[in-house]
Amino acid sequence: MKAKSFAAPSADKPLEYYEFDRREPTPDDVELEVQYCGVCHSDIHTARGDWGEVEYPCVPGHEIIGIVTRVGSNVTKFKVGDRVGVGCMVNSCGTCDACKRGFENSCFEETIWTYSSKDPVDGTDTKGGYSTLMVVPEHFVVSIPESLDSAHAAPLLCAGITTFSPLSHWKIGPGMKVGIIGLGGLGHMGVKYAVAMGAEVWVITSSPEKKAAAESYGAKGVIVSSSEEDMAHAANSFDFLLNTIPKAHDLSPYIKLLNIHGVLCIVGAIEPMPGFHSGDVIHGQRSVAGSGIGGMKETEEMLAYSAEHHILPEIEVINIQDINNAWESLMEKNMAKRYVIDMKKSFPTE
Amino acid sequence: MKAKSFAAPSADKPLEYYEFDRREPTPDDVELEVQYCGVCHSDIHTARGDWGEVEYPCVPGHEIIGIVTRVGSNVTKFKVGDRVGVGCMVNSCGTCDACKRGFENSCFEETIWTYSSKDPVDGTDTKGGYSTLMVVPEHFVVSIPESLDSAHAAPLLCAGITTFSPLSHWKIGPGMKVGIIGLGGLGHMGVKYAVAMGAEVWVITSSPEKKAAAESYGAKGVIVSSSEEDMAHAANSFDFLLNTIPKAHDLSPYIKLLNIHGVLCIVGAIEPMPGFHSGDVIHGQRSVAGSGIGGMKETEEMLAYSAEHHILPEIEVINIQDINNAWESLMEKNMAKRYVIDMKKSFPTE
Numbered sequence: 292m293k294a295k296s297f298a299a300p301s302a303d304k305p306l307e308y309y310e311f312d313r314r315e316p317t318p319d320d321v322e323l324e325v326q327y328c329g330v331c332h333s334d335i336h337t338a339r340g341d342w343g344e345v346e347y348p349c350v351p352g353h354e355i356i357g358i359v360t361r362v363g364s365n366v367t368k369f370k371v372g373d374r375v376g377v378g379c380m381v382n383s384c385g386t387c388d389a390c391k392r393g394f395e396n397s398c399f400e401e402t403i404w405t406y407s408s409k410d411p412v413d414g415t416d417t418k419g420g421y422s423t424l425m426v427v428p429e430h431f432v433v434s435i436p437e438s439l440d441s442a443h444a445a446p447l448l449c450a451g452i453t454t455f456s457p458l459s460h461w462k463i464g465p466g467m468k469v470g471i472i473g474l475g476g477l478g479h480m481g482v483k484y485a486v487a488m489g490a491e492v493w494v495i496t497s498s499p500e501k502k503a504a505a506e507s508y509g510a511k512g513v514i515v516s517s518s519e520e521d522m523a524h525a526a527n528s529f530d531f532l533l534n535t536i537p538k539a540h541d542l543s544p545y546i547k548l549l550n551i552h553g554v555l556c557i558v559g560a561i562e563p564m565p566g567f568h569s570g571d572v573i574h575g576q577r578s579v580a581g582s583g584i585g586g587m588k589e590t591e592e593m594l595a596y597s598a599e600h601h602i603l604p605e606i607e608v609i610n611i612q613d614i615n616n617a618w619e620s621l622m623e624k625n626m627a628k629r630y631v632i633d634m635k636k637s638f639p640t641e
Numbered sequence: 642m643k644a645k646s647f648a649a650p651s652a653d654k655p656l657e658y659y660e661f662d663r664r665e666p667t668p669d670d671v672e673l674e675v676q677y678c679g680v681c682h683s684d685i686h687t688a689r690g691d692w693g694e695v696e697y698p699c700v701p702g703h704e705i706i707g708i709v710t711r712v713g714s715n716v717t718k719f720k721v722g723d724r725v726g727v728g729c730m731v732n733s734c735g736t737c738d739a740c741k742r743g744f745e746n747s748c749f750e751e752t753i754w755t756y757s758s759k760d761p762v763d764g765t766d767t768k769g770g771y772s773t774l775m776v777v778p779e780h781f782v783v784s785i786p787e788s789l790d791s792a793h794a795a796p797l798l799c800a801g802i803t804t805f806s807p808l809s810h811w812k813i814g815p816g817m818k819v820g821i822i823g824l825g826g827l828g829h830m831g832v833k834y835a836v837a838m839g840a841e842v843w844v845i846t847s848s849p850e851k852k853a854a855a856e857s858y859g860a861k862g863v864i865v866s867s868s869e870e871d872m873a874h875a876a877n878s879f880d881f882l883l884n885t886i887p888k889a890h891d892l893s894p895y896i897k898l899l900n901i902h903g904v905l906c907i908v909g910a911i912e913p914m915p916g917f918h919s920g921d922v923i924h925g926q927r928s929v930a931g932s933g934i935g936g937m938k939e940t941e942e943m944l945a946y947s948a949e950h951h952i953l954p955e956i957e958v959i960n961i962q963d964i965n966n967a968w969e970s971l972m973e974k975n976m977a978k979r980y981v982i983d984m985k986k987s988f989p990t991e
Contacts, residue, residue, distance in 0.1 A: 456926070457926065557922065573907065574933065576807065578929065579922065579929045581919050581921070581924070581926065
């Protein structure tokens with residue numbers, strides 16, 4: 292089946308219209324018509340080659356909501372017409388300890404990402420959700436709870452799970468003080484989840500003008516990272532810091548904000564980080580951790596939690612023809628919202 | 642009271658005999674005659690100025706067992722003749738959250754170390770246990786369980802608590818796979834505790850000849866850190882790594898040994914560490930943590946645990962007159978044992 296899409300033709304050129312064939316579903320595959328696809332910073336990083344060489348044309352997009360159009364003969368969880376989601380990964384070995392424990396995102400062999408990975412099923416390069424059609428193994432497709440609006444649900448598949456998983460793993464709850472570093476697409480979701488979990492939440496940001504937004508999501512206020520006074524005042528006080536800064540940076544000033552046994556978890560920057568003095572973590576038995584999306588089981592838990600607690604991202608719906616402008620504005624400022632592509636509106640049925 | 646001792650006269654000279662006055666005990670102080678003092682790598686680091694400028698003469702030593710000779714009027718826990726221990730710290734603010742929760746070692750104001758700290762009681766530079774006499778606030782003195790031999794108990798006050806605290810905090814137990822990186826004074830204690838706690842324990846070392854020693858302490862075997870084959874075979878398998886390497890080093894090869902949710906805890910190197918790729922911790926939701934000695938409450942727990950499980954360090958008893966040779970051999974090789982100074986034998990009563 293022909294998939295209409297937008298793709299990066301190279302690392303340095305704007306995305307452009309592109310058409311290609313999706314494979315025929317295998318017995319284990321689900322085919323879906325894409326309704327909405329969120330726009331993630333990773334899309335830009337990958338397409339521009341920041342994370343290593345990729346094959347072009349590169350079709351990004353891994354926050355996907357769609358309607359099932361066909362299912363393979365072995366598929367039992369979904370039927371034609373179901374509303375489903377696809378996130379950042381579309382395959383993994385399935386047999387290692389990580390996969391068996393439900394952490395396909397940390398497969399010890401290789402996680403197959405939704406775009407720009409080598410697909411073990413047909414040997415092609417995977418292509419993402421900036422596209423009208425997806426074909427994905429059943430195991431990597433999730434049901435979307437009925438109460439969640441489709442456009443708003445799309446970013447849950449990456450921004451949602453990336454923030455929910457660590458907050459859930461480190462058992463954020465009442466009595467804890469949580470800092471969300473950065474108030475962009477990830478950060479604003481982090482605030483909403485941590486608030487829902489019952490923690491006292493602060494946003495740590497270089498942009499004091501984000502105070503109103505932070506508070507509107509339930510944060511107590513902001514700590515301005517460039518203010519020595521703010522940072523000194525907040526020293527040794529946080530039980531958990533969710534670090535959504537999307538590029539390498541000095542962790543030391545943030546580690547010093549942690550209370551005894553505090554954990555700083557990196558979810559934004561995926562690159563070599565500058566070193567820190569081990570005394571920063573030795574003091575207070577602190578930890579620097581990392582977390583990336585989550586496993587399929589956690590993703591289902593996140594969707595159920597989001598539906599139950601009415602947690603949805605702030606979004607701005609765009610047509611895919613506006614994607615290059617959206618990328619530009621995303622790079623200019625880490626916005627506290629997600630662009631979501633309306634695929635049906637972008638490609639009205641002839 | 643005059644204290645006979647050995648002190649470093651400067652950063653680059655051998656230790657030499659030195660005599661000084663200990664203060665009269667305040668109402669809150671305990672005075673003790675030092676029987677034994679362990680020799681720790683930190684003694685060398687501090688005296689040589691590796692961790693910052695210190696005042697000379699510097700009297701090291703923070704693994705101290707002694708007999709109470711006088712107590713202040715407010716002292717209730719100890720009486721003359723009691724056998725007691727003093728570890729790495731002799732004071733803290735006592736009022737911050739860390740102190741109130743029993744983590745005086747991470748006091749948010751300032752932990753006063755046993756040597757080369759500014760003593761808030763009398764304004765002098767603190768002087769350690771390479772000495773016949775100590776005067777220490779009651780709160781920083783611990784009882785030594787009767788079944789523990791004095792010479793063997795001395796290193797528990799630093800090497801013991803430094804390894805026990807993180808293993809206890811991260812709940813090491815049956816079903817867990819634990820790696821002890823480095824088999825020196827800290828490492829061999831780490832092996833013994835982790836084995837007693839029921840974990841499957843491996844030693845990760847650059848010295849394959851340490852296999853027999855490692856196994857004699859209860860380890861399953863060694864993983865040779867310079868062997869690509871050994872390291873690849875052990876990838877993604879450890880729940881906890883206790884990193885006792887005493888100087889800065891690349892953490893990446895070790896982080897890659899961690900299983901999902903695995904924690905690598907630095908207890909050896911206290912200095913700026915090289916950075917690592919955040920992907921190493923993002924993969925598997927892993928953590929890089931740190932830990933340094935432990936609070937007074939944990940120290941008491943460690944002593945009780947060591948007595949109950951018969952966990953004692955390997956030691957070689959020396960006279961203080963041999964201290965410079967001991968330091969030399971300690972620096973040449975990270976030995977799987979502790980030198981312990983017999984202070985009474987070093988300075989026989991006239």
